[in-house]
Amino acid sequence: MEKTKYKDLVNKHTPKEDVFYNAIIAFLIGGLMGIIAQGLIDFYSYYLSISTKEATVCMLVTLIFLSCLFTSLGFFDKLVNFAKCGLIVPITGFAHATMSAALEYRKEGMITGIGANMLKISGAVIIFGVVSAWTFSVIRAIVGAI
Amino acid sequence: MxxxxxxxxxxxxxxxxxxxEGKGPLSKYFDYSYEDLYFGCKTWEQAESKLVSDAVDILLGKIGLxxxxxxxxMAGDLLNQITASNYAAVNMPSSFAGVYAACATSTLELALGASIVESGFAERVVCATSSHNNAAEKQFRYPVEYGGPKRKTTTFTSTGSAACLLSAKKSSIRIESATLGSVIDSGINDVYHMGAVMAPAAATxxxxxxxxxxxxxxxxxLILTGDLGIYGKEILKEYMQIEYGINLKNYNDTGVMLYDLKEQPVYAGAxxxxxxxxxxxxxxxDAMKKxxxxxxxxxxxxxxxxxxxxxEKLSIPAIAHAVSLEAI
Incomplete structure (x- = not known):
């Protein structure tokens, strides 16, 4: 059978992913994460009497800590599986990806295991985060100069 | 051939x-099912190796050897350098042959083992295969605790080890013949749709x-394919019909039999x-003996x-080996 013909046969028997449902879930959970984050910022800036900028850092640390804790306790993967991009795109996803890799490779040693593999998934986020930050800074500088 | x-x-x-697997529909037919995934070992890889040793021990215990x-x-598994098999073979004083054909390892072992027994070079051959869900996830996909979302066509790597003893001594099941398959490139490079990758190899x-x-x-x-899953099974049926004009009637796939597909979150099957x-x-x-x-x-x-x-975006080659079993 020709490869293109076989691809058609495969497509015929491949189920469609529930894109719309997944998007709705991601939208709702992602929105909820936004509300929680804003609540944390308000909480910290009010009770610790710090600026919004400083409170934002506290909020990020809190979310990272909780994600790592929940990953270590072994149930965050189930939440991620359900919420999909609702939890993967925010900082929670980054922390979870890093923590899960650290847990997985702990037994292979501190340096050869954790050190070498911790950023296995999240490394790409750092690299392309820096690349896009640089790109947009250049665009902003150029646009600002005009 | x-x-x-x-x-x-x-x-x-x-x-x-x-x-x-122990909670699946076939649980009562297994010799032993563990309650956790470590089996008292420190890592997934060591746990898988223990499964192989356990299967061999139970096998030999059952037959009094x-x-x-x-x-x-003979043993094989999915891990790099067939690690689980190699480390289990450390405890075996016999000659060892590591075998790799991914998920077709079991039938390749049966074909090679049967040939060696038939030739008279060896009297008793033990064939074992194993896989461990978490060890495979770690090696081929993501860290276990990451649990990223998967597509419906993804299959769930089974955890377990199965072993058998081949010899010329008469028993209720005989290996009648075996066909070694050739490597087939179906042009599919979707690692989350292995059923589609392997169906043409099975058909050939x-x-x-x-x-x-x-x-x-x-x-x-009964024709029984390895692990095509729900969708791969349908692809194979249609492929056989179109390509060879063969209607697969008495057909099933072990990938859809191992788990309760409605209750257990295993996507397209095992x-x-x-x-x-x-x-x-x-x-x-068991059904053959009955x-x-x-x-x-x-x-x-x-x-x-x-x-x-x-x-590197290359399509995935696939292979299938067939073994004909006969109840006596």
Missing amino acids: TFNYKNVYINETATVTGPY TRFDVDLF TIYNHLKDNNRTIDYYD SGPACAPLVTYSYIM GKYKRVLLVATGALMSPSMAN
């Missing part, structure tokens, strides 16, 4: 599984087996080198996938 055997029997089998009575030990091997033996599909009471032998050495052989099936063609299917090549 098809081999016909006169005097090779499967004397005994043993199956050890993890907790998910010791490790020193085995002439040749089934067709060649029937042609070499001058048989029709009706000769067999996979892994342990999948086909776990189902065959337990439920199927007279439900007389002739069964087991076609284990393997995607010869390398994560590097998949990242």
Whole structure:
């Protein structure tokens, strides 16, 4: 059978992913994460009497800590599986990806295991985060100069 | 290439599984199912190796032999350098042959082991295969705790090990013939749709087996593929019809038999080198001994996938080896 013909046969028997449902879930959970984050910022800036900028850092640390804790306790993967991009795109996803890799490779040693593999998934986020930050800074500088 | 055997029997089998398989529909047919996924070991890789040792111990215990009575030990698994098998073989004083054909390892072992027994070079051959869900996830996909979302066509690597003893000593199940498959490139490079990758390999091997033996599909009471899953099974049926004009009637796939697909979150079904032998050495052989099936063609299917090549966007080659089992 020709490869293109076989691809058609495969497509015929491949189920469609529930894109719309997944998007709705991601939208709702992602929105909820936004509300929680804003609540944390308000909480910290009010009770610790710090600026919004400083409170934002506290909020990020809190979310990272909780994600790592929940990953270590072994149930965050189930939440991620359900919420999909609702939890993967925010900082929670980054922390979870890093923590899960650290847990997985702990037994292979501190340096050869954790050190070498911790950023296995999240490394790409750092690299392309820096690349896009640089790109947009250049665009902003150029646009600002005009 | 098809081999016909006169005097090779499967004397005994043993199956050890993890907790998910133990909660599946075939649980009562397994010799032992663990409650957790570590089995008292420190890592997934060590745990998988323990499964192999356990399966061999149970096998030899059932038939009243010791490790020193085995002439040749054949084993294979999915991990890099077939680690689980190699580390289990450390405890075996017999000769060892590591075998790799991804999820088709079990039938390749049966074909090679049967040939060695038939030739008289070895009296007793133990064939074992294993897979471990978490060890495979770690190696081929993501860290276990990451649990990223998966597509519906993804298969779930089974946790378990199955072993059997081959010899010329008569028993209720004999290996009648075996066909070694060729590597087929179907042009599919989707690592989350292994059923589609492997279906053409299974079809080619089934067709060649029937042609070499001058048989029709009706000769067999049951055709059993390895781990094509729900969607791969449908693809194979249609592929056989279009390509060879063969209507697969008495057909099933071990990937859809191992788990309760409605209750257990296993997506398109089970996979892994342990999948086909776990189902065959337990439920199927039990049914053969009870007279439900007389002739069964087991076609284990393997995607010869390398994560590097998949990242390089190359399509995934696949292979299938067929073994014809006969109840006596």
